[in-house]
Amino acid sequence: MAAVRLLLRSHLLIFFFLFLSFFPLSLSLSENEALLKLKKSLAHTGALDSWVPSSNPCQGPWNGLICFNGIVTGLRLGSMDLSGNIDVDALIDIRGLRTISLTNNSLSGPLPAFNRLGSLKGLYLTGNQFSGEIPSDYFSTLTSLKKVWLSKNKFTGQIPKSVTQLTHLMELHLDDNQFSGPIPSTMPPSLKSLGLSNNKLEGEIPETLAKFDAKAFEGNEGLCGKQLGKQCEQANKALSPPPSPPPPAEIEKSKINISKVMTMAGIAFLMIALLVFTSLASSRRREEEFNILGKENLDEVVEVQVSGSTRKGADSLKKANGSSRRGSQHGRASASDLVMINDEKGSFGLPDLMKAAAEVLGNGGLGSAYKAVMANGLAVVVKRMREINRLGRDSFDAQIRKIGRLRHENILTPLAYHYRKEEKLLVSEYVPKGSLLYVMHGNYFCYPFLFHLS
Template sequence: MAAVRLLVSFLVFSVSFAIDDDDYLIEFKKKLKNSSALDSTWIKGTNPCDNKKKWLGVDCSEAGHTSVSGLFLMNLGLSGDAGNIDLGSLWNLQELRAISLENNSFSGPMPEFNRLNKLKAIFLAGNEFSGEIASDFFIKSGNLKKVELARNKFSGPVPELAQKSLQILDLSYNKLQGEIPQSMSKFKATAFEGNPDLCGAVVSKQCKVQDSLATGESTESGSSAKWIFLGIVAALLLVTVIFRARRKDNNFRVLGKENLDEEVQIHTPSSNMRSLSSSRKGRNTDSSSGRSSRIHSHSGKSASDLVVINEERGIFGLSDLMKASAEVLGNGGMGSAYKAVMANGLSVVVKRLREMNKFSRDEFDVEIRKLGSPRHPNILPALAYHYRKEEKLLVSEFVPKGSLMFLLHGNRSSDELNWPTRLRIIKGIAEGLEFLHTEFANQDLPHGNLKSNNILLSSSYEPLLTDYGLHALISNTQSAQALFAYNSPEAVQYQQVSPKSDVYCLGIVILEIMTGKFPSQYNPKGGTDVVQWVNQAISEDRIRELIDPEIGNASNSVDQMEKMLYIAAACTENDHTKRIEMREAARNIGQVQV
């Protein structure tokens, strides 16, 4: 009898415990907006930890009983009242260890996750959280192992995260300012990239006095933009002084050693583009050699060594570039970049190419001109280059809509990337890549650096491939560090690359588009291993689960989406001898329908 009473007591205790957790979660759901994806499984009175009727996104410390230990509510379009998130009911989940709200639509200040004492992992990337995070916000969160806050709008100083337990940190692509604390020096620069106002040893950028002061006091709105502008103006003035000191005729033939650690982009309205193109006949070109002549100043003297290799957007010189208004864009694997808007309205991106001292000027000219020659609707050709032993610049057109990576993981409306749009993007990428494989058929890596950040989008969502064909220009050691094709299995294992390495990169991009996940192949310290995920899903016959919920609701197209995932799996085959060729990949992609 005592045993029976004990058993009954245990069952009553277990049921009431589960109901408590279910009450807390239902209360949390009531304060969410656009939470219909949870309706079919988040049912009051049921056990969130029951494997047979598992609640979407809920993980438990022991399947079937005990407490909720994780909430993984990614890519569901969730938001809160006025964008904010109310965590009040979750504070009662005493065993909650991990929470992920990645790629939703939450906004407002940093939620009070620091009140969840046992939390080990926080994943908030791809939302619209903003404002400063108090420097001592995480001080009581002594168990943290993973903190990912990338692609939000957090501003102000970097919060102190000195926990010895912390293994993964990603604060990239926010609006953080000032010096990175020395206690966080164990993390790589990629954890802080996309925050141009940060400085310190981690990002190899010396802090100014103003930067150091800014970490201890609030700044007025727009002050960071002011300092960026003043810094650029100072750099341009320094360049001008160097140029005039070396060449009193002010011909800008030699580019000074100013700090061009960012890309510069220059935009040209379509009307200006047409007028510039129509004026080419009045410019001096060397038709016999097939090369553009050096740009001349109004006085008739040589103005620069900026060589135009594609005249479709007009002709301009280095002096025009140095007079342009400019802004820092950031650092990439191939070098830093600026955006520049010249006086005539032309907008361009200027990239500083690192470690490209392999060729003489003439050899460099031959190779770089290939980058300006492709004519295809899905290829963005280079416009001009500057060559000097110590400095090489590549100029291309600025595309206002930005990169595919930003659109996938940044701020956008929930219906902006529907299935027809994603399919059009994938097909355009495949067509552009197949064209490069024909155009540069004799090269080991016709593209070499295909990833979503190097795919720009036109206003009509047509993809434009950029950063292609650079493999022949750079040293092998730099290639391994900078080109994404060197992340292919054959490059990692055997230090071998081939056109099939491009196919592998294509597969990663397709999986990124189809799942909506940020691939860990781009950053090992963050994201999802999409290759392992798709292979496991295929082996367990659950590939449909990989489809981004934002497009998975189009049930009449799910079969076509699955076809695309199988194509991506074939592109990312680990054994490159079994991996499909580019032509076959493009043909298969072309057969997928809306």
């Protein structure tokens, strides 16, 4: 007998705990139950006869619902002659609710506590009989709200200042009510559509609303501003409250933007400084390290200095008196002769090159290149080569003359050459922007491109 009592007691204990575990579920209503509770709080609900307990709201023929993926996301109950007091507690249990539209009904009383629905994005109550003042902080909890339509009701008092905190607000329509006092001086920058006409507003239209035309403000005798073509007196300006501070989110966003601008300015400054430094260093290198073929006495030494990482010093070419301007046509010139291959640009000799203004163009695999501008204005490129010293004079002469006979728009033929066993000089016409790099890529090192990357 004692064993039976013990077994019965344990079964009762298990049932009690199971009951407690399911009890919290009864505190949260299903969408079906929540909607039926809302319907019960309203009067004249003939248009909602399709709302019955035996069906699923998003699968059955429930009138006035917007569903997404089987979840109720909106109420579209406009023009249904509904009246009564809306049960906001029932709406709280509809977790996915984002829009409420009750336009053109007979609902009355103070504005219901829709601000308890923090995820609400659209509130449409136009054409009812709601009345009374809206608390100043009413919209402070509705941070996701994008569209507010309260037109054609009987609201009084000032426009709630918490409207200015709705950073996502795009549409605000409060026309055809009895709002009074000044318009809040700061409105969300996201605002695209505004209606404040036919109220009792007064004072100057804020500059933040300058983009809206007179239609948004007409019907307010106390309002003034350029939109209405009405000059504001100093007394009216005193009615406008001081600008309210921007929301914390906007302050933080402003700090981030300032930080980005300063970062980009710093990067731009560093790049400009680097370019200036590179340009100065290049100019100094050209001044200090380059003297094409020297400027010395023609009877002395012909000197060519090459800039480079190793700076190997100066090599000299001995120049003999009586050097020929045209050189040998058969490649049998003396060590100091300049042999002309092509005289289409005129004839010149080593003395002309020695007296020319020159600059370094660059260093390549075969040697260095220099630009020289002679007294007659002819600009040439002198290529100084050391890596092909195995060629004899006759072979070198034959190869250069073979190249000189070529004629093609993309081939630059040599004008002259100078042969020595240790090194060779090849002279050709200077072509601005004629490098292979420029032809393939153009002026790729440009400031807009760099700023775009930053």
